Amino acid sequence: MAIKKTELYTSLWASCDELRGGMDASQYKDYVLTILFMKYVSDKYKGDPYGLIVVPQGASFDDMVKLKGNKEIGDKINKIISALAEENDLKGVIDVADFNDEDKLGKGKEMVDRLSKLIGLFEGLDLSSNRADGDDLLGDAYEYLMRHFATESGKSKGQFYTPSEVSRILAKVIGINSNTRQDATVYDPTCGSGSLLLKASDEAPRGLSIFGQEMDNATSALARMNMILHNNATAKIWKGNTITDPQWKEENGQLKTFDFAVANPPFSNKNWTNGINPQEDQFNRFSWGVPPEKNGDYAFLLHIIKSLKSTGKGAVILPHGVLFRGNAEARIRENLIKQGYIKGIIGLPANLFYGTGIPACIIVIDKEHASMRESIFMIDASKGFIKDGNKNRLRSQDIYKIVEVFTKQLEQPRFSRIVPLSEIEANDYNLNIPRYIDSSEPEDLHDLSAHLQGGIPNRDVDALDRYWQIFPSIRATLFKLAREGYSEALINASEVKNTILNHAEFKSFATQTLKPFTNWAERANLKAIKQGEQPKQIIHQISEDLLQCYSRTPLLSKYDIYQILMDYWADTMQDDVYVLVQDGWSVGKVLRELVAEKGEKLKETPDLVIGKAKYKAELISPTLIVARYFADEQAKVDALQSKLDSASQELETYLEENGGDDGLLNDAVNDKDKVTKATVTTRLKVATNADEKAALKQAKKLFDCEADAKKALKEAQDAFDLAVFKQYSKLSIDEIKSLIVDDKWLATLESNLIAEIERITQQLANRVKELEERYSEPLPMIMQSVTSLSDKVASHLKAMGLEWTL
Structure with missing residues (x-):
């Protein structure tokens, strides 16, 4: 059965737990990723004479498994990895981590146990067949690990990873599309772990020819492994300093040029001139100006521009300072603008990157149309993000909006503008985005006359016009004219929301707003998903269609609706679809028995317990089965539960009333704070006081009632669970499709959409309530x-x- 992505991620992250303590994340990532690499190439290429990776005899992951418990496990793992590296020209790539390092892995038995358990965590994963066509399970898992490693590595060691959300933007805004040739080239001079290059290559239907360079040896090794895990074994990654020793050159010694370039260079590098005299640069990279000696941002930008073909396009992440800093950088910026190389600038939120918390921007380069350029397209996307731990993260809707607005050159208030070069020239070639886009929200002004004389300013009511266009009668229900320029509230502030929700116009709006969703669900035809389809293609098609459905719906943002689908895809639907395209709909009836390893607890929470056996449902939870087939039986179990709750409450109340210092049950036990059925029964046999005896009898009766209720509930619940368990095997394919698509996916999405509609209403209600309360008591009052x-x-x-x- 296919591995769900989230289950794979959990297993991989659990492997990290085995290494924590002896080293930090910047170090143990090398161990985990090396084992992942060995497992992947062994599963995929072992025994394949035509495979991209040759797995020699005695150098596979299976050979590592044989070492579990071996007192020389660390040294022998090193030899296995070394043999694979020698065979495939991967020395210095996959053999960076020392598996025999006692300082990091412990001595003697501690090392043996740690490495044996680490290998055991990967042993149960079958990575040979768990790749749906067009979907990169291992590559995505690698990205998942890299994000977590970057998060744990901290500010000084997280630069090896560019957040995948930002990578996707760069890949999409440089013009790679379905018509891009496979032999087109993409280059990253500071490629880190290679995520930017891979995201760019993914945009082309058949991939691109990948070229990269990375200064750090360990990070360049990560990039090589990343390429192989993403099925890009032919990608070319060189080690070395791009500025002082660029590796990619033509036969004549000049820089090699590429069709596309993407980069996230180190911010404000203070020693970029070490080993080079910029004035005598043999590649003529600094003809438009020499960057400051203590700040290398423009050094990397100029290198990239020089490395692009005359029709080349690129996108570079740089700190905001490059847009407005003066002196040498101002001269370079002016020259680049006059050359027409800068197509656009995208301002990003602060605290996105792992190496720094400062805000950054994306500078989009287009040499092909430079001579005709008369403007620069600017986007201020600094407001669109969510908090993710101690970092900010772009949401799916933020990425989509940025890409759509940029590629279509759409001007949107407080977000994007086409800025004429004449206006930029008038600003001395300063590109600071706030000079051209005011992204601040309009100030909420108080009205002095309203505070003195009462009434709500009509200008504030009119500002809600986008609501009144849809709900004209609701406005009349909430307000009436009080005096010239001012209105009076007709509904108490506390009743505003209920008034709106119960109004006929809102109910009609809610009904109409759900119709596009219904039409979308019919066109999506999710029940037609077949084995062999591409999950990423499925979500792309249905999400694009959903966006179009809500592109003209009043009040609702199509991007917010898109986010609802993308969040549910990431949380649940992606795993489901991934399993379906590999194993088919019949997997919906599968209940997987959970078995804990000896001496350990179960790693998953069971969905059903039948006797001593515990089961996990693969796609259809017991809740869905119950709702469709056993509603009456569930009601009976609920009634028994309610009866037990009542019996327990009655017993608890009685014990509290009669168990205190002066209570009749006080002497019933040696420990007066604990009255049990056993102690009551024992005391009842010797009690002589009539009142005490009566109290004990009543207590015993209540204990018996609770026990009977527990027994009845358990018997009913066991029978009920067994019936649900048996129902799985009876499910037809049509029933499975209906349970998964209708009862699970569409029901959840519709519920979330209804919540979004109510959120819009809440915004209106909150504003009306705020205005009412603000001016409810004028100064004289x-x-x-x-x-x-x-x-x-x-x-x-x-x-x-x-x-x-x-």
């Missing part, structure tokens, strides 16, 4: 209230014999 209260206080003080005059 407040002063009158103060005077009245002052008089009352003075009267009370006078009655107490305290009196004074001001």
Whole structure:
């Protein structure tokens, strides 16, 4: 059976737990990724004479498994990895981590146990067949690990990874599309672990020819492994410093040029001139100006521009300072603008990257149309993100909006603008985005006259016009004209939301708003998903269609609706579809028995317990089975549960009332704080006091009632669970499709959509309530209230014999 992505991620992250303590994430990532690599190439290429990777005899993951418990496990793992590296020209790539390092892995038995358990975590994964066509399970898992490693590595060691969300933007805005040739080239001069290159290559239907360079030896090794795990074994990654020693050159010694370039260079590198005299650069990279000696941002940008063909396009992540800093950088910026190389600038939120918390921007380069350029397209995307731990992260809707707006050159208020070069020239070639786009929200001004005389300013009511266009009668229900320019609230602030929700216009709006979803669900035809389909293609098609469905729906944002689908895809639907395209719909009836390893607890929470056996449902939870087939039986079990709750409550109340210091049950036990059925029964045999005996009898009766209720509930629940368990095997394919698509996927999405509709309503209600409360008490009324209260206080003080005059 196919491995679900989330299950694979959990297993991989569990492997990291085995290594924590002896080293930090920047170190143990090398161990985990090396084992993942060995497992993957062994499963995929072992015994394949035509495979991209040759797995020699005695150098597979299976040979590592044989070492579990071996006292020389660390040294022998090193030899296995070395043999594979020698055979495939991967020395210095997969043999970076030392599996015999006692300082990191412990000595003697500690090392043996740690490495044996680490190998055991990977042993149960079958990575040979768990790749749906067009879907990169291992590559995605690698990205998952890299994100977590970067998070744990901290500020100083997380630069090896560019967040995949940002990588996707760069890949999409440089013009790679379905018509891009397979032999087109993409280059990253500071490639880190290679994520930017891979995201760019993914945009082309058949991939691209990949070229990269990375200064750090360990990180360049990560990039090589990353390429192989993403099925890009022919990608070319060189080690070395791009500025002082660029590796990619033509036969004439000049820089090799590429069709596309993407990069996330180190921010504000202070030693970029080490080993080079910029004034005598043999590649003529600094003809438009020499960057400051202590800041290398423009050094990398100029290198990339020089490395692009005359029709080349690129995207580079740089700190915001490159847009407005003066002196040498100002001259370079002016020259690049005059050359027409800068097509666009995208301002990103702060705290996205692992090496720094400062905000960054994407500079989009287009040499092909430079001579005709008359403007620069700017986007201020600094407001669109969610918090993710101690970092910010772009949501799916943020990525989609940025890419759509940029590629279609759409101008949107407070978000994007086509800025003429003449305007930029008038600003001395300063590209600071706030000079051209005011992304701040309009100030919420108070009205002095309204505070003095009462009433709600009509300008504030009119500002909600996008609502009143849809709900004209609701406006009339909430407000009436009070005086010239001011309205009066007709509904108490606390009743505003209910008034809106119960209004016929809102109910009609809610109904109409769900129709596009219904039409989308019919076109999506999710029940037609077949084995062999591509999950990523499925989500792309249905998400694009959903966006179009809600592109003209009033009040609702199509991007918010898109986010609902993408969140559910990431949380649940992706795993389901991945399993379906590999194993088919029949897997819906599968219940997997959970078995814990000796001496360990179960790693998963069971969905059903039948006797001593515990089961996990693969796709259809017992809740869905119950709702469709056993609603009456569930009601009976619920009734028995309610009866047990009542019996327990009655017993607890009685014991509290009669078990205190003066209670009749006080002497019933030696430990007065604990009254049990056993102690009551024992005491009842020797009790002589009539009142005490009656109390004990009542307590025993209540204990018996609770026990009977527990027994009845357990018997009913066991029978009920067994019936649900048996129902799985009876399910037809049509029933499985209906349970998964209708009852699980579409029901959840529709529920989330309804919640989004109500959220929009809540925004209106909150604003109306805010306006009502703001102007509910004009100044004269407040002063009158103060005077009245002052008089009352003075009267009370006078009655107490305290009196004074001001």
